[in-house]
Amino acid sequence: MKLVTLAAVVRCGHDGRVQNAASQTWVRAAGGPVLVDADPERRPIAGCPNIGPTMKPCTTTLAVSAGYSSWLRIDGRRIVLSNLDGLTDGTVPGTVHYTVRDPGQGLAGADA
DSSP: OBBOBTTOEEEETTOOEEOOOOSOOSSEETTEEBOBTTTTTTOBEEOOOOOBTTBOOOOBEEEEEEEEEEEEEETTEEEEEEEEEEEESOSSTTTOEEEEEEOSOSSOBOOO
16 A cells, blocks of 8 residues: 555545645655545545535545554554545435545555
């Protein structure tokens, strides 16, 4: 698994793009800050095409269910790995996941 940076492409299951933010900037991989615990949560999602009369597009990421390192930490916070997975607030509730399409760098990796 690769370390996920601010430059990562994270998308909802409908292909909306998660707008990443990094809460730390001093540890970097390939020039970009490495994301840490809670960075992927409560992030806005832009361009989710899940639109219709009874459909709610994904607009926000919810809690991470997988993708934090058990071993590697930055300032006590777990780093985010490319196996990141969590739910969004889109319909059908509890079924739409967000995942990493590109970690933003291809050099640094780690085991969970």
